[in-house]
Amino acid sequence: MTSPTSPTVHHFPAPTLVAVNGVELEVFEAGRHHAGRPIVLCHGWPEHASSWRHQVPALVAAGYHVIVPNQRGYGRSSRPTEVTDYDIEHLTGDLVALLDHYGYDDATFVGHDWGAMVVWGLAVLHPHRVNRVVNLSLPYQERGEVPWIELMEAVLGDDFYFVHFNRQPGVADAVLDENASRFLRNLYRKDEPPAEPAPGMVMIDLARAGTPRGEPVMSDDELAVVVSAFESSGFTGSINWYRNLDRNWHLLADVDPVVHQPTLMIYGARDTVARSQNLAAFVPDVEEVTLDCGHWIQQEKPEETNQAILEWLRRRDG
Structure with missing residues (x-):
């Protein structure tokens, strides 16, 4: 359970450790009295289950059993040492x-x-375990002719952070570990003024930047939860997700690439992640919604995110 020294987010459920698949996951759940209507919320990088703090109460109120894991490499969940374990x-x-x-x-x-x-991957690798998909920011990534990191290296160069994480293992990890609080404070921003793309590796630069840009996405207390988690876990486990992109490309070679489940895709109008130009080709039963925000969609626009998700779920239930 939560130790007295761990910062907590007000109203966020207390965690339990659940043994699954050869690891332990730190899981936050609410609304168990709604057993039979499960909804699982999966955070991104470098995030924490508490990134869904605004969605949990709304989903419980709508009658869902809400399950929010810190995925492997994060928080108090297991951090295997082998890169391929991610x-x-x-x-x-x-x-x-x-x-x-x-x-x-x-x-x-x-x-x-x-x-x-991960949810896109789950929908194609284990289609019978997924009844509906709601994804934010990152659209379905088409598996092209060239492995993803190879392609990024050719198009975006060695300093693009996906490529850097793969080609210079341990370098970024050490900088982020050393500057966890500053890095996360500088990363979790919204309404940032436009800036010319700078040379160098963006994540390392953020970890070393003295002054954050734009406005904070979280309160100090909310940010403290994320900082505390990464100061304890380090960044390597979470960065190892990136170090498997080309491996994933090979693992998905013989899988039906079409996501057949009903899907809601939510974009941020000012997100730096590119929108899909052909989403319906791979996700035929998709509805797309765009909110006026940046990358941290469910934290920047919690009410609008909840409304979009709940309205779509209601229609699908109906």
Whole structure:
């Protein structure tokens, strides 16, 4: 349970450790009295289950059993040492095992950022365990002719952070570990003034920047929860998700790439993540919504996010 020294987010459920798939996940759940209507919320990088703090009460009020894991590499969840333990088979396997733990055949899965990447993977690797998909920020990534990191390296260069994480293992990890509080404070911003793209590795630069830009996404207390978690865990486990992108590309080679489940895709109008130009080609039963915000959609626009999700779920239930 929560130790007296851990910062907490007001009204966020207390965690339990759940053994799944050869690891332990720190899981926050609410609304168990709504058993039979599970919804699983999957955070991104470098995030924490508490990124869904505004969605949990609204979903419980709407009659859902809400399950929010810190995924492997995060918080007090296990941090295996092998890089390959963070590939898409392991990450989706954790979510399948979480459903098994609660006795559910399937659930609605909601993902943001990297969490969306895992939910897309889950929908194609374990289609019978996913009844509906809601993803934020990151649209479905088409598996092209060239592995993803190879492609990014060719198009975006060595300093693009996805490439840097892969080609210079340990370098960024050390800088982020050393500057966890500053990095996270500088990263979690909204309404940032426009700036010319700078040379260098953006995440390392953020970790070293003296002054944050724009406005904070979180209160000091909310940010303290995330900072405390990463000061304890370090960043390597979470960055290892990036170090499996090309491995994931190979693992998905023979999988039906079409997401057949009903899907809601929520974009931020000012998000730096590119929108999909052909989402319906791979996600035929999709509705797309755009909110006036940046990347941290459910934290920047909590009410609008909740309204979009709940309205869509109601129509799908109806």
